[in-house]
Amino acid sequence: MKSRSVGRKGSLKVAHRSEDYGFSSVEDAVAAICSGKMIIVVDDEDRENEGDLTIAADKITAEAINFMARYGRGLICMPMTVERLDELDIPLMVSQNTARFDTAFCVSIEAKESTSTGISAGDRAATVRAAMDPETRPADLARPGHMFPLRARLGGVLVRAGQTEAAVDLARIAGLNPAGVICEIMNDDGTMSRVPELAEFAGLHNLPMITIAELIKYRMGTERLVKRLASAKLPTDFGEFHVVAYKNVIGNETHVAMVRGEIGDGQGVVVRVHSRCLTGDVFHSRRCPCGRQLQASLARVAQEPRAVLLYLNQDSQGMTLANQILAYELQDQGLGSVEANERIGVTPDQRDYGIGAQILRDLGVRSMRILTNNPRKFVGLEGYGLSIVESIPFTVGSTTDSAVNLGSG
Template identity: 65%
Template structure:
């Protein structure tokens, strides 16, 4: 099969077509630097992608493999040109859409396309539109670029746009990729981070045979057309490391059986949840602080469930902090390590049938452990903590926190006494999740592999 070619236009002599950049020439030279390598695939740095967006170039944005697992050509709406629209149509082959904030759609009285969105990933299509003036049929590259410009123009009134049309606005959620890890929000975030109007133009990339292009094909596409390629995951990490999303709401003294702690209430814009920090003693940026980052577990922490070691770990961590006279315990609202109480209990049902905690999660469609420590890291920074003596048996937690600029100077084991009800669970944590705990003396029967933190992944979006 042959790739469809864009109509001829002036360009530098080259055996390969290059993606247009803001109407001035074609692409610039690539830095060749990448943020990370996944297998043999190299993804570029978010900083480099933002620079290209600012300069009117396109980038390829790849979403999660558990989502649509697609790549979109993405550029800032403010920089769109007929040449860019034509490149998307000829080489991307997917539907060309315009992600934009809801405030602008409301100003232009552009409603949702449907009253009830049943799309698997809740892509928020608005009614399609096109400019009424200075266009012909509305479908040409020139006309679609003109429609994008009209939507952005502050002088455009609702009656300046025809409905339906050939441009498909997508309503981006407030909070961007931190509230919805979608292509819509990624395009808006990239434009905003580039200092441009928070709106983009995107187009899915399809193979010549009409199938969706996946990462290996996307990497070849990026090389062929001189484009940066990034992931939404990396964009999320980039924002979490550079922007503040937690706010302190309340502070009080909390008497406990381990003495008095200062309890500080935080709200996170990322998950719209409240989280708690228990602090003892004076915290200094210069000194390593004993820290426990504890994920919520209603059954273990409050109800005393023996299917897990969560309650025992919580109690032991508070005891250790009290003994040292200084430290921080974060109580993060990640019930079931992210999947919530309902799904955790469903995982318990599967464990009763013989699945272990990892198998139960996978049976429900979750990965073993996708917890994010960005919210906890931001709370620690707000408290003045930079060096940690981290109480954990989970090496991934160390990597997760250090990924947000904190320095774990010591791992402090947090071992508890196994019970007959959680022997299988502890064995699974050690063998399948890599936790640094001693092997139980004997193993529980397979049906007894109970787990108070069965949920170890996040729902697919």
């Protein structure tokens, strides 16, 4: 790493693509982590929209801590697994987390041995090494201290697309202890660095840079995350289907594939993806199109010689049942659907089609004629060994009632 500062400008929020800013592959990033090199991990624009210097905890040095403090300028933290934090009896900092992105800060720590004031680069590196030492016991760590552990969610970035989980996942994939050290990157003027400035910083210091989105895609493509549970014939009002149940081994949700005909060589299979919406699918709410979309999907798929309706048992667009009813309540008070969603903190689209892609692959689907009015949502499926050969418009009539936009697209 070069040791001179870079005159980065103020923040700029842009839509970024890997080809625009020289992002590295996840494989290259993992190799760098394994060798003890620091990398930059870029968050999603809909979250913190920042970049963190990231290194494996197993590879920490005083020099790395000093680089983070001098050039990163953010808070230096230590993402760890729930298991290791429990072993060291390191509790969460607060019992009720009200942080915007639910960052799980724990009580700060410090190694009792081999440290002085605890704040120097050497002392903080010693604290990290102590936390990684299997011989370390809770009594060996002082509380509070100058190192801030972060509790990573089980399932990593597949459950929470955060810097904490990314650091733990990268270390684990590299074959190291699942823990890291991270630090946000700030500009010279104190503002947060965004992708253009991060790319400049990465080039100056010769650091690989990846996005959390690419790490998610990598894990979805390399790890088996669904398990086939059961299958049976299912006669319906629309015709007979072959229903197959799958379990998501990370979140334990059960998803269903309604298969029509024989998949055969898997080429050109008609596919429709529908995300669960209880009020629409079951109670036939007129405030969203979901129920009508599901009925129309079954009818349309039943007409094909071979097709799949994939029913994902997850909340469409991050809208839980409670939030859905809360959105209705806010609409009753005069808010529009978009304003209601913003009020309760629902982001535009949090659905994860990676699980669906693994299910389709398991069914034998290789190329799809997809039923959707929003084909852009599915462009990433090719990363999972699927291709889209045709996008077929799918139209369902609207209702006169105000709509919460929960459709499957």
